[in-house]
Amino acid sequence: MRILLCSHWFSPSFGGVETISKILAEEFTRAGATVTVVTNTPGPEEDLVYTVVRQPSHKTLRGLARDSDVILQNLISLRTLISLIPSRKPIVVTHQSWLRRTDGTRGLENYAKLLALRACHNVSISKAIAKSLPVDSVVIGNPFEAKAFEGRRDTPRDRDIVFLGRLVSDKGCDLLLHALAELKPKGLTPSLTVIGDGPEMSTLKALTVQLGLTAQVEFLGAVQEGRGEIVARHRIMAVPSVWAEPFGVVALEGVASGCALVSSSQGGLPDAVGPCGLYFPNGDVKALASALEQVLTDPVLRANLISAGSEHLEKFQPAFIAARYLDLFRGLMAS
Structure with a gap:
């Protein structure tokens, strides 16, 4: 299975999204998948068990999408989705936060993201996030280190x-x-x-x-x-x-x-x-x-x-969470 994992933030940046993406990339690879991570985070070349492509052009991103079997976007990014949707490959978006402003209201970008979700398969990291979305989603919690x-x-x-x-x-x-x-x-x-x-x-x-x-x-x-x-x-x-x-x-x-x-x-x-x-x-x-x-x-x-x-x-061990994603990916590929 060829997985394109899109993570706006990634190592060497340090934070929640970066850590989750790193854990998933490692576990998917350990399970036998071929993983390519694309990120907007600059950084040095590293000797990893998966490939990292930093700050790709739209052309490069479209090519990587075409060459993948399934695409996982860890935290929705409209800029990246624009390049991914034409590939017609299954796109899974993991929702790491609320699709609204901190004051509870929604702006134009939030509504655009909500509209884009209908072209994707959605994962929520908690029942509360799932309840807040206007589309169906699978609840898969985050792994920890x-x-x-x-x-x-x-x-x-x-x-x-x-x-x-x-x-x-x-x-x-x-x-x-x-x-x-x-x-x-x-x-x-x-x-x-x-x-x-x-x-x-x-x-x-x-x-x-x-x-x-x-x-x-x-x-x-x-x-x-x-x-x-x-x-x-x-x-x-x-x-x-x-x-x-x-x-x-x-x-x-x-x-x-x-x-x-x-x-x-x-x-x-x-x-x-x-x-x-x-x-x-x-x-x-x-x-x-x-x-x-x-x-x-x-x-x-x-x-x-x-x-x-x-x-x-x-329920939150890295291998268990990765297995739940891989089961989801296999189902989407089969359909």
Whole structure:
């Protein structure tokens, strides 16, 4: 099977789409497919088990499409679709986010993408994304970097709570700090490790001082290597996103590390967290504080949440997710 995997962002850029595309390219190749990745991300030539074509012209892209058996576009791009549709090959679009603006409205580009979906076969990364689309889609969750977290579930825990994510307002790290402040009058002063960087870093550090949490909170900045080892030192991972996350690979990383989860409840996070955490309404600091208190003070509850992790993670292992895509591709090729 010849697969053309279109990923607007790709290595050496670092982010969610890039990581998912890299995992899928590796797993498709491991399963015996011939994979070509096309991307707009510049970068050096690399010795990989698949081919990477960077910043192709429309002519080159059309030729690659004609030579493929199936096309996977990881996150819809109209510019790329224009070159792919004339090939008349099966085109699968994986929807990694909402097809709307951050304020919930839709612009001309969003409507153009929605129209283009009718020429494609659609995959949603969560039930929430599937529900938001005006076309039918297959729900296939995102894989996670399993190797970075294997063997971590029995790591000794000397820290309480970890936050892992980009430091932007949507991710809710400020909400988490306010929740810690809510717990102090109850005599609860759990440690918090913040892993990540972003434009809110200085604001969050100032808020930590303002709330009197400097003895509890440690900011590590961005960590790309060894984050599995760091996360696994914690009892709880908090995912306090204010906006409705489309999915939440970070939650899978927390589960794989042996953490109990405390997560906001909207969007696709329940798909990623599953039975491994407690939920609270997005943006509700008191509900977040209450959920943290329960997991911090009830070791039986915490153990039950953690024990559900192994079975839950099976559905998101890279080889399992790749197999679901390959089954879909074979069905489309046969029809």
